[in-house]
Amino acid sequence: MNQSVADSPHRTTLRRQLAALREKQWPRYLFLAAIGFLVHLPALQGQPVWDDDYLAHDNPFIKSPLLALEAFRHYLFLDSYSPHYRPVQNLSFMADYYFWNTDPTGFHLTNILLHVGSGLLLYRLLILLFRKGAGIWNNTDSRSNFAASLAAFLIAALWMVHPVHSAAVDYISGRADSLAFLFAAGGWLLVLHGRAVQSPGIKLIFYSLAGICGVLSLCSREIACVWILLFLVHTLAFARNIRRKTKIVTVICCVCVLTIYAGLHQLPGERVEKGGSEHWSAPVRATLMLRSLGDYGRLMVFPANLHMERTIFEPNNYRTRQSWRNSADSEYLSILGLCILAAFIYGCAKAGIGQRMRVIGAIWFLAAYLPISNIVSLNATVAEHWLYLPSVGFLIFLAGCTFDLPRSFQRPLAGVAVFAVVALGMRSTIRSTDWCDPETFYKRTLAAGGGGARVEVNLGLIYGRHGDYAKAEKLFRHVLALTPHYPIARTNLADVLSRQGKLTEAEALLTNAAKIAPLESKEYPRTWMGIYNLAGLRHNAKDDAGAIALLDHARINYPQVWELVSCESELVRRTQGPLAALDLVQNFVRKNWWHHAARLAEGRLYAENGDTSHSIEALRYAAMLDVHDVEALRLIATMKMHENRLDEAFQAQRRAVARQPDQPSQYILLSDILEKLGRSSEARAARAKVSQLQALAMESGRG
Structure with a gap:
């Protein structure tokens, strides 16, 4: 009996502590962040899929911070009919590339953090929108604040774990949705907090930051226009205690944000989108x-x-x-x-x-x-x-x-919502595993009913890379049976046929593709691939003159395709010397100063032609256009060493080692330079590093 009496104060204290904890917000934020991260944890092991290979790997605009402003002058895809103008997405990839190089884990981590951040901002936004006086929640009940807060929390939790967002979170290239969401929700919150402060200076800071967030959101994805519409609807029709003058200024500011975005959108020039629904009638739509x-x-x-x-x-x-x-x-x-x-x-x-x-x-x-x-x-x-x-x-x-609903129903429904969070979270985790590698992704997509020429072609490409040419051929022929004019399927079919020794059929396919490429380019992107592969066949048949003529003619219709220029310049270099090839590359570089591969090729051709000064200038530029490039620095170090300018060679190679510290070849050249400088102990340390890295590589290979 006495023990029970003694326990009651402790129980009362515990209840008070739990009640106080329930009123605090940080445990809810922590819980939301935890579930958002955990359900997408499998995505961290994912490999690049679909457009990831271009956007997060080959994309020239993510290679260096020097290209941050240049990203605003181009669409998301260079060689596509897609009108997506999303420079902020490229800037986010640029940050990932800077810190993670091409390691997909870092890119996936950013995607998850963007999604989690969006969910937390959503929760905060809903808290403010559902509070009394905000114009949405009118209940005067004493428990209304808790009910509104719980509703905001459950909405944010359900949204955070819902599996329909998988393609925006688990897919690296899908982050445009979360970027736009993050900046738009953040901008809305900045406006709400700006209205609550009294200082005009602080208000101006909040509103200015909100405007910047609005522009960044629009430059992340076009759906941000809807965010601005929703913000205006709430401000004009739902929000209370806002003066008419404030509403007018708000509308003007939103128009200014949209005007800035419209001006930025004009920088890349017009691009006509190719779609398949232009002729659908109104009833069909x-x-x-x-x-x-x-x-x-x-x-x-x-x-x-x-x-x-x-x-x-x-x-x-x-x-x-x-x-x-x-x-x-x-x-x-x-x-x-x-x-x-x-x-x-x-x-x-x-x-x-x-x-x-x-x-x-x-x-x-x-x-x-x-x-x-x-x-x-x-x-x-x-x-x-x-x-x-x-x-x-x-x-x-x-x-x-x-x-x-009656209050007797509301508590069970809250329990149902909690169960839904668990169930949807489990489904999201399972869905995340679909993105583990390209082959799994394409196979599961087809098995789930997601047909389409692109899926089958991409799966065929994987089979081709694995050497399973028969499977690849079967898929490409199936795609062409359904869509006979799909040029990418035709080009890849010719490629696997040539690898199987069926050169006659392969050349016939590519010859036809090269003839109709200019016409098909009006409907399909990357039709130049047929010409590129046909030139490769001509080169393998020792017909370099025919390959050069083919590529030279193709440049009329595809002047900005580096792959064609690169292929032709290499063939010209072999047959006519570096000076003739240099002219081709320089013409491309003049119009595309930002292209790292073109600058690197220019530097190599200058070096082969004996023009060391211009070569080093081009290679230095190439090294700046890609923060992880080591080839340009290695070439500079080699040329400086041959000129006996050893200090400059050492500085260049030291930068190469810093960019690629896990490659033995970088330390080998560094040790050679150090030996010539007379720094024997440092040279021995560099060679020891080579042995260490080689041993680690062998150990990893056994594992």
């Missing part, structure tokens, strides 16, 4: 809008079948009765889309304490859904990662629905 709405609603509630290359429109399914039956699932999506639209309308019309929350949720979802609804031409009919922003509105709408 309306049907696809309902189907996509149904598919997105289904994915939000039950994200079972997740994959890239989704589609809700397959014309071939309507040719026979049986194929029409196979597409019945798509037809039901239209009905589901109608039901979801009706639910939004009913929820917005129904009065109650959660009505304004349902209205803002519906506006949020539909405003972000319309650009991806097929109302305009897109490069796909649906895509999971397009839900990155709309999903927030969907979850806000559901939260608004629960607030008008």
Whole structure:
């Protein structure tokens, strides 16, 4: 009895401590960050997939901070019809490349951190939007603050772990969504905090930073325009205690942000997007809008079948009765889309304490859904990662629905939400494993129903690299049977045929591809690959003159393709000498000063021609255009050593070692220079480092 009495104060104290902890925000932020990181942990082991090879590896604009401003003068993809203008995405890759070189782990880590940061900012934003007086939450109940805070937390948690975001988090090239989200949410928060301070100077700082965030968000992904719309809707229609003058200034500032973005978007020049939906009629578009709405609603509630290359429109399914039956699932999506639209309308019309929350949720979802609804031409009919922003509105709408339910239902629904966080988190973890390596990714995509020529061609390329030419040939022929004019499949089929010794068929395919390449270039990118491969066949057949003539003619239609210029300059160098090849490379460099490979080739040709001073100048430029380049520095060190300018050779090679400290070859050259300088002890240390690295390599090979 006495023991029970003694325990009661301790229990009371514990309850008070737990209640106090529940009121604190930092445990919630910590929990959100932890689950966001853990569910995507498998992605850290992932290899580059799909566009990652270009954007995070070969992309010339990520190689050096010197190119930070140049990134604003180009589209995301150089050799593509895609009109994506996303310089901030390139800047983020530039930071990753600077610290991680081409190690994909670092790029994946940044993706996860961007997503986690976006989730934390979302939670903070919802806390401020749901508080009393913000115009969305009108309940005067004493527990309303806790209910609003819990709703914000559960929305952020569900959004953080939802598997539909996998392509935006686990896929390196998909980070544009999280970048735009991070900057837009951050900008909105800066405005809200700026309104709360009294000092005009601090207000100006907050608002200026918010404007910068708005521009950065727009330069990350075009969907940021929707963020600005949502911000204006809240400011003009929902926010309270804001003067009319403040609202007018807010609109003007948003227009200024959009104007700055529009001006930046003009820097690369016009690029016409090639899509397949330009001729769809209005009824077809309306049907696809309902189907996509149904598919997105289904994915939000039950994200079972997740994959890239989704589609809700397959014309071939309507040719026979049986194929029409196979597409019945798509037809039901239209009905589901109608039901979801009706639910939004009913929820917005129904009065109650959660009505304004349902209205803002519906506006949020539909405003972000319309650009991806097929109302305009897109490069796909649906895509999971397009839900990155709309999903927030969907979850806000559901939260608004629960607030008008009897209180006896609300606690069990909170438990259901917690269970959903666990279930969705597990599904996200499983989905993350799909991105572990390219072969697994493409195979699982095909198995899940994500067909498409690109998937099969990329899988065929992997088979070809593994030497399984028969499998690769089968895939390429299948793609060409479905899309006979797909040039990349034709070019790669010719490549695997040539590797199998079927040179006659390969050359016939490539000859035809070279003839029609200028025509096909109006519909497909990278049609020059057929010409490039045909030149390779001509070279292998000892017909360098024919290969040069082919490449020389191709430069008329493809003057900015370095691969063609590089191939031709190498053949010219072998047959006509370095001076003739130098002219080709210099013409390219004049128009593309930022191209590292071209500068490196220029330096080599100068060196071969005996022009050391110009060679070193070009190589130094090349070394600046790629912060991890060692070849240019090695060549400089070699030339300086031959000129007996040993101190300069040592400085150049020391920089090369700093850039590539795990390569024995760098220490070998360094030891040679040190020996000539008479620094024998340092030379021995360099050679010891060579032995150490070689031993580590052998040990790693055995493992």
